[in-house]
Amino acid sequence: MQDAIQQIHSGVFGLLWPEMLRLPTWLVLTAGFVVGGALVLVWMALMALAWTYGERRIAGFIQVRYGPNRVGPLGLLQPVADGIKCFSKEDTVPTVAYKFMYTLAPLLVFLGAMLPFAALPFSQRLVLADMPLGLYYVLAFEAIEVIGILMAGWAPGSKWSLYGGMRLAAQLLSYEIPMGLCALVIILLSGSLNLGEIVTWQSQNAWGLEHPWVLGWAIFRSPVTFIAFVIFFVAGLAASKRAPFDLPEAESELVAGYHTEYSGLRFSFFFMAEYTAMYVVCALSAVLFLGGWYGPVPMPDVAPDSSLAARWVELVGLQGLQGDLSMMQKIVCAGRTLCEALFQGEGLRILASEAIGLFNLLLKAFGLYFVMIWVRWTLPRVRIDQVMYLCLKVLLPFSLVCLIWALIQVALF
Amino acid sequence: MGCAMSETVSPTPIRQDSLRTEEMLINMGPQHPSTHGVLRLVVRTDGEMVREAWPHLGYLHRCFEKVAESVTYAQVVPYTDRLDYLASMNNAQAFCLGVEKLGRIEVPERASALRVMVAELNRIASHLVAFGSFAMDLGAVTPFLYAFRERELIISILEKISGGRLLYHYPRIGGVARDLTPGLDQEIRDFLKQMRRVWPEYNALLSENQIFVKRTANVGTVTREQAIAWGLTGPCLRGSGVKFDLRKAQPYSGYEKYDFEIPVGEGAKGTVGDCWDRYWVRMVEMMESCRIIEQALDGLPEGPIQSKVAKVLRLPLGEVYVPCENPRGELGFFIVSDGKTQALRIKARGPSFNNLSITHTVCQDVLIADVVAILGSIDIVLGEVDR
């Protein structure tokens, strides 16, 4: 993304509006990232909102009842109604609360859910920051949620919230270990921490085939990776506080656990953060184990280093702009070349490839999302000591075994 | 104040242990999603471990016994419905049996059979609520909705029989209020078929689920001796291994004619008398009740449904206690008559009152999540705890 911004800046805007070349690089990059980040944020919000509806509808079907079906056609405007309700609620702060922490907690939780999106790819080229340490970044920043939730448990000064916060700290921190270890398996086998390269590894050279299609997915490459996927997904369920590990918000025991005292907009932060964190786990599972944007729908062949930005720059250069053009002409020129770049020849292939890649990724991520919802409405809640037992005595040893096998595999083969 | 109390015994205040820094005194209720009504549990915890739990009652006390002394016997019957509001047919039947024994009133056979049928239907409905809310307390929300789907069938049958969905005023002194309407016979049989079809689904969903078993097996174990000493009855007693059911031991309303089994807790998943055993006893009892209903329907005798009873009943001097097997245990009415149209004293023995008293003994050194599981497995209804 960084290259794309710089290319567009110097190649497109630079040619049309030469004074822009004098802008410092950091400003240009910041502007570009802000635009990109805003788009990602919008996507995140809409997706989380849509899935609140999806969860209630799916829960309804599982429970032999209609879900929300009154507000709008098929109840699709239900999230809008929920949003309006949350925003218009009275903002109550308990008198014994630590005001600063009380305000900061939902923001930190939301931040922890939001930051991993910077490194999460949506398709081969649709990634905000293609970092060489992308996977590390995602796992690390998801942990910011823990601080936020501990604050949320302590700040309101309520015993019930404290219980929720304490339980959750133990749960989240423990379950990040098997998650990290299973991610490590994939890192070893693929040889990279970059999420894009991990997917590329899954698209090549498996089972003696150069283009292995679905068989190239990590879970099919060896029994170890399949087990690692299961452990990763279960640990991800626990790390996103979903049932059966939803003790921190166990309604029937602690009223609402760590967010008992939060209402209105503050509560909606927690709520959105949960759905977003779920998506992060699902997307990460899809990228690491299920081939990301690769397959089942095949993508057209495109050279990996061709990019839409380069195409656009090329076309603008080919215009042969001379002399003074009016603002209107410049805008038209930029727009026309953009459309040409997108919808003709190589550009169209790139566009199609990205769209199909996005579809593939969302198919897998949303499929896992559906499984998460399905599991929530089927299973009872696991008790805190059983949660810790499961993590430390079951998942951890198994993930260590997987890791050792992966080490052996990498060393010998 | 118009009462003569020559001796004042200062009431013991709510226990306040001197708080050590690592212990908390937590209040669960009276409004709390899993205390099954307005029950207040004061819990002393050390981290996640509960050291002691004290139930505080009385939030639903509606002075039933005082009211019953100022109305006639027939007027008491609707009040009895409201004691265990999930099993009204059984309550009213128990009261009517007491009055009939004291007044030496004969109940026609058809009325007895109808009473048995609706009592067993209500037993299934009550156990479905117990099953559903127990599952919901433990985090599995879906079985609650499945249970209520079946319960809806029962409720609409009972509505066609008696006119009410939850509180029926159907068993009357000397018989029952109304006869079966045509077509109801078939509706009841359809329900039985449906119930038998979905019961294995419930088991597959919950009873054998590993998470559920881990939450309930070896949790809240009540030994046989404890159960008898603390006066537990019903599934709580049978879950602890005591094979005793009033329908077999002291039969009433013709229960001796019907063929059914008494499920007993055997520690199948853990120890005898744990939460799973009590839950399992209720599940099996639902199926046994289906058998009884079928037998009652098949052998429904012809005849009147109500014997002739004086409009304003006057009972002879004496007292009687007739216990009946409620879904939650032994419900009985101790009726004392001094020869007038109103009773001198009516005391209702609610099974949940005794069943709840085991909470303090059992909830020691358990986790908070276990307290919820224990309360759910005891299955209380505050209406008959507080009366």
Next chain:
Amino acid sequence: MKIDEIHARLLKQFGDCAIAPLAVPEAGDPYITISPEAFHAVCRWLRDESEMAFDYLRLISGVDWTDRFGSVYHLYSYTRGHSVTLHVDLPREAPRVASVADVWPTADWHEREAYDLVGIVYEGHPELARILLPDDWEGHPLRKDYRMPEEYHGVCNV
């Protein structure tokens, strides 16, 4: 065992100053009246004696008989299958009787209820406190001479 046989055994064990003659009212169940002084010993014997084996205390009812108070106990034996009803008559001015909570733990709550609603004091009870009514309630409602208070904590009784 029928109640007259139980009564005969009790008479033999405790004598007739402790055990009144068997009361057979016009209708309903017969009962045995026991003197308050001997009551605790009688209960313990009824539980421990192998031929009696009354291990289950069904309920304790506090009754206001207008001229006196009474505490009524219904017992049942799981092993023997027989039941018995015991009465203890207490004077109105000082209704006190020994608590049987150490014999049958279930008596704990039943006696608290009888104390709460009728005002019978059970001596030796581990924690005799109100159970159904609020701790600061005044009076015992199930007494025949009870009058409802005009208001309670500002809530008026209209």
